Amino acid sequence: MANPSYQERRNEVESYFDRTAAEAWKRLTSDAKVSGIRATVRAGRDRMRATLLSWLPADLTGKRLLDAGCGTGLLAVEAARRGAEVYAVDLSPTLIAHAREHLPSDLPGRIELAVGDMLAPEQGAFDHVVAMDSIIHYEPDDALDVIAGFTERARDSIVFTFAPRTPALALMHAVGQWFPRSDRSPAIVPIAESTMQQRIADAPRFNGWMIGRTERIAKGFYTSQALELRRSQEVD
Secondary structure, X not given: OOOHHHHHHHHHHHHHHHHHOHHHHHHHOOOOOOXXXXXXXHHHHHHHHHHHHHOOOOOOOOOEEEEEOOOOOHHHHHHHHOOOEEXXXXXXXXXXXXXXXXXXXXXXXXXXXXXXXXXXXXXXXXXXXXXXXXXXXXXXXXXXXXXXXXXOOEEEEEEEEEOEOOHHHHHHHHHHOOOOHHHOOOOOOOEOXXXXXXXXXXXXXXXXXXXXXXXXXXXXXXXXXXXXEEEOOOOO
């Protein structure tokens, strides 16, 4: 993808998660004790991960799955335990190194962890694509480009999350602008659920795909919207 705004934000996300927030992210995705605010984020992310996994087949044996923006690899591990061959990719070398260090020994060869862009074509095709909180920092046009890129490589389904436009999220983002610039995470870009669905339905590049399940998870300081895309039944 050559869009300059995507590349610029991609670099910001990479820098933030590989440097500024790496240690905090490791704690958040572990069993370590965290503050009350981060505990709500952890709980929300746990519920979201369980939701996305519940939308995938219980038996993934023989299926190839892309975990796009895998972070420390928690979703990748659960998918691999169901039998999937998982390609888990993230921009952050630090988080990928952490995931490799904590990869369960009973999943030999089931998970390939890689540093890189979730749209890199050399990763090949997949039966299922999962992108949990991986596109929330991108402008709507760029986020839709990412999802369209997934449709070119997915055979069965794509499940992803985006930041829904809510008053609570708008307030949090406004407050965040008062933080010192060095402490800010890349801005989350909300989009109304109805707008996201309508733009997908109207875009020719999503022909052959249909919108499936949708669910919003709101837990304390965590709010995210899950959406499923499935191959249309009439498409071979």
